[in-house]
Amino acid sequence: MTTPSLTQLATDPSCMEDYDPNAMSVSQAKNYIKQYLKPVSEKEALPIHESLGRVLADTIVSPCNVPNHDNSAMDGFAFRHQDGALPLNIIGTALAGQPFQGALNQGECIKIMTGGVVPSSADCVVMQERTSVQQNLLTITELPKLGANIRKAGEDLMLGQTVLPQGHRMTPADLGLVASLGIPTVTVYRRLKVAFFSTGDELVGVGKLLAEGQIYDSNRYTLFGMLTRLGVEVSDLGAIPDNPTLLEQTLLKAAATHDAVITSGGVSVGEADHMKTLLAQHGEVLFWKMNMKPGRPLAYGKVHTASNSAHYFGLPGNPVATMVTFYQFVRDALILMMGASPKPYPTLKVECTESIKKAAGRTEFQRGVMYEVDGNWKVKPLPNQSSGVLSSMSYANCFIVLGETVANLNAGETVEVQLFEGII
Ligand code: AMP
Numbered sequence: 001m002t003t004p005s006l007t008q009l010a011t012d013p014s015c016m017e018d019y020d021p022n023a024m025s026v027s028q029a030k031n032y033i034k035q036y037l038k039p040v041s042e043k044e045a046l047p048i049h050e051s052l053g054r055v056l057a058d059t060i061v062s063p064c065n066v067p068n069h070d071n072s073a074m075d076g077f078a079f080r081h082q083d084g085a086l087p088l089n090i091i092g093t094a095l096a097g098q099p100f101q102g103a104l105n106q107g108e109c110i111k112i113m114t115g116g117v118v119p120s121s122a123d124c125v126v127m128q129e130r131t132s133v134q135q136n137l138l139t140i141t142e143l144p145k146l147g148a149n150i151r152k153a154g155e156d157l158m159l160g161q162t163v164l165p166q167g168h169r170m171t172p173a174d175l176g177l178v179a180s181l182g183i184p185t186v187t188v189y190r191r192l193k194v195a196f197f198s199t200g201d202e203l204v205g206v207g208k209l210l211a212e213g214q215i216y217d218s219n220r221y222t223l224f225g226m227l228t229r230l231g232v233e234v235s236d237l238g239a240i241p242d243n244p245t246l247l248e249q250t251l252l253k254a255a256a257t258h259d260a261v262i263t264s265g266g267v268s269v270g271e272a273d274h275m276k277t278l279l280a281q282h283g284e285v286l287f288w289k290m291n292m293k294p295g296r297p298l299a300y301g302k303v304h305t306a307s308n309s310a311h312y313f314g315l316p317g318n319p320v321a322t323m324v325t326f327y328q329f330v331r332d333a334l335i336l337m338m339g340a341s342p343k344p345y346p347t348l349k350v351e352c353t354e355s356i357k358k359a360a361g362r363t364e365f366q367r368g369v370m371y372e373v374d375g376n377w378k379v380k381p382l383p384n385q386s387s388g389v390l391s392s393m394s395y396a397n398c399f400i401v402l403g404e405t406v407a408n409l410n411a412g413e414t415v416e417v418q419l420f421e422g423i424i
């Protein structure tokens with residue numbers, strides 16, 4: 001079946017047989033979102049230093065061998081293996097960066113340091129500790145194998161090989177890898193521009209006093225942190241009261257100049273109608289009731305302005321739900337838009353040392369603490385799993401992912417966890 005356009009899906013949901021906005025599974029929602037995302041295509045060249053976390057727009061092909069010459073892996077002596085039983089005349093030295101200029105003849109060797117070029121006339125290096133030296137004569141006390149302790153030219157990277165593919169996100173190791181090729185700049189996709197704002201009459205910015213019923217706007221800060229970690233260009237558009245005119249203005253301002261707009265709050269039942277009307281006027285947005293906890297309401301779509309169309313993610317307002325829906329949906333979507341391929345979070349299976357109450361039928365992302373006992377990693381859920389309790393995200397180090405079919409668990413059962421480290 002061909003993919004219907006977002007407009008078709010938004011106006012006639014029955015155009016997709018399995019589409020049920022009132023019972024969306026995590027994987028279904030991810031798949032729907034994925035169909036409508038397009039990676040950025042504009043490129044820029046950056047010095048290596050500035051490329052951390054950026055997505056390669058061009059494949060990097062090795063212009064040389066790394067290392068570019070055979071070199072010693074040890075401090076020792078380079079010699080001809082066939083001469084290993086002879087006393088060997090030490091005829092010179094090769095230091096890292098200072099090659100020995102000459103060739104070895106029968107019965108000769110050179111002193112060599114780690115990284116020193118192994119002359120083509122030698123085929124073995126013996127480490128210092130396996131030799132004895134008297135005056136200028138070397139005796140090998142333990143003969144290594146032919147070719148031992150020599151790092152071959154090109155054993156790290158070969159001339160002409162693909163080093164890093166287009167779509168790869170640069171890690172600290174990659175910065176060094178590119179430098180090891182002598183390449184000063186890399187071509188990456190431009191940074192994704194993401195705007196976000198909070199919605200809610202009750203929200204107050206930090207530094208102000210709270211009146212009764214008001215709360216500080218924390219989602220803006222968690223969103224700022226999560227987006228910054230991802231390496232996108234962020235625009236914080238503040239906390240907007242539940243006022244249609246202000247919301248409309250902010251939404252359109254954001255959509256005009258950004259690739260994606262993220263809001264928190266205002267998508268739950270009772271509030272959604274408000275956002276629905278607004279989004280229906282300016283784009284195609286789907287409102288889903290996810291069968292997950294936390295994070296039941298979620299909206300996804302596109303918002304159009306005269307100058308630009310932006311992807312829209314409407315996240316639930318509860319602070320934990322905002323974070324969970326970001327990590328389970330938005331992060332992957334943004335990575336795709338950045339030009340890279342999102343990879344599933346690595347999961348571990350570990351023993352849960354406490355019982356867990358859960359109803360089957362939806363996926364739960366409980367906040368857990370993994371801890372080590374005698375070399376074995378175990379996990380326990382934090383006591384308060386309310387979606388409003390943001391401290392559970394700070395004190396946890398993993399999500400305990402309980403699938404749709406999982407019901408109550410006894411202490412000692414095995415659960416799946418997604419570690420925060422590396423994710424957030
Ligand atoms: P909503 O999704 O707008 O119905 O909000 C659900 C809950 O999350 C309510 O208790 C809100 O007060 C709270 N909430 C919404 N937005 C934020 C925010 N930016 N920071 C902290 N809590 C919020």
Ligand code: MG
Nearest residue numbers: 199200265266
């Ligand atoms: Mg609200």
